[in-house]
Amino acid sequence: MPDLLHRAEAILRECDPEQKALQTRILAEKWQNSTIRLGKQDAHHLPETPGRPEYLQTVMPGAVPRRRIGTPEGRIALLHAIAHIELNAIDLALDMLARFSLDPALTEKDRPSFVTDWLEVADDEARHFTMITKRLMQLGSHYGALGVHQGLWEAAHNTRNDLAARLAIAPMLLEARGLDVTPPMIEKLERAGDEKSAAVLKVIFEEEIGHVAKGVRWFNAVCETKGETPQRHFQTLVKRYLPAGLRPPFNHEARERAGLSRLYYQNFSPDWGIYKNFGIKWD
Numbered sequence: 001m002p003d004l005l006h007r008a009e010a011i012l013r014e015c016d017p018e019q020k021a022l023q024t025r026i027l028a029e030k031w032q033n034s035t036i037r038l039g040k041q042d043a044h045h046l047p048e049t050p051g052r053p054e055y056l057q058t059v060m061p062g063a064v065p066r067r068r069i070g071t072p073e074g075r076i077a078l079l080h081a082i083a084h085i086e087l088n089a090i091d092l093a094l095d096m097l098a099r100f101s102l103d104p105a106l107t108e109k110d111r112p113s114f115v116t117d118w119l120e121v122a123d124d125e126a127r128h129f130t131m132i133t134k135r136l137m138q139l140g141s142h143y144g145a146l147g148v149h150q151g152l153w154e155a156a157h158n159t160r161n162d163l164a165a166r167l168a169i170a171p172m173l174l175e176a177r178g179l180d181v182t183p184p185m186i187e188k189l190e191r192a193g194d195e196k197s198a199a200v201l202k203v204i205f206e207e208e209i210g211h212v213a214k215g216v217r218w219f220n221a222v223c224e225t226k227g228e229t230p231q232r233h234f235q236t237l238v239k240r241y242l243p244a245g246l247r248p249p250f251n252h253e254a255r256e257r258a259g260l261s262r263l264y265y266q267n268f269s270p271d272w273g274i275y276k277n278f279g280i281k282w283d
């Protein structure tokens with residue numbers, strides 16, 4: 001039977017989104033029940049980009065249409081964008097464990113709980129993807145009905161050679177950004193009378209706090225091994241890899257609950273002139 005790291009790679013390559021979500025959930029259960037071993041994997045074998053279905057139309061980041069949440073088309077566009085984020089989040093969590101579980105910055109003792117944490121995240125993301133696509137279908141649409149862009153994967157993929165940088169950019173910046181923007185989306189959905197979509201986003205929001213918390217915990221652990229000050233190192237890495245990604249407004253309360261205090265992101269001054277066209281759209 002293939003080991004966990006090879007299965008994670010195979011699921012990264014899986015093109016069918018429903019299969020990817022399902023196989024992720026099966027893998028997480030196997031690891032939880034101790035019916036699969038970690039194994040060995042060379043990170044060079046991992047795909048540059050995760051598998052995507054042929055029917056999915058990729059567009060430039062600026063070309064994803066913005067629509068008002070007050071209209072049915074607007075809500076479908078919003079949920080479609082979130083479904084794509086969740087699909088990328090499955091891949092990012094699998095890539096995290098497939099690429100970095102054997103990283104020298106982790107102690108031998110830490111490795112199994114690193115794998116457990118990111119498989120739990122992947123499992124949550126698979127569930128989020130399924131919840132959102134189910135809601136899309138209730139609204140008469142489906143995943144793949146609209147164009148998507150690759151900004152999220154590309155932003156994280158730039159950090160593929162550095163575990164601390166990956167933790168800084170994926171969970172601590174990109175997922176933390178989700179904590180900032182989700183509560184206003186929930187409010188808008190409720191105001192538009194779409195309680196069902198709002199309820200799905202509420203579940204996702206609470207669970208995303210846990211994902212950011214895992215990111216902070218592992219980032220701090222890696223910084224300790226490297227003798228770096230976490231808050232300062234976080235800012236250095238964000239400036240190097242994605243300065244435009246760290247911008248207000250911040251949901252300080254939710255970030256605080258995840259252990260991401262203001263010390264990590266206060267007094268941060270990106271060079272907007274260089275990075276303003278990075279192309280990640282949040283709202």
Ligand SMILES: [Fe+2]
Nearest residue numbers: 086089125128
């Ligand atoms: Fe998620």
Ligand SMILES: [Fe+2]
Nearest residue numbers: 089175208211
């Ligand atoms: Fe997440």
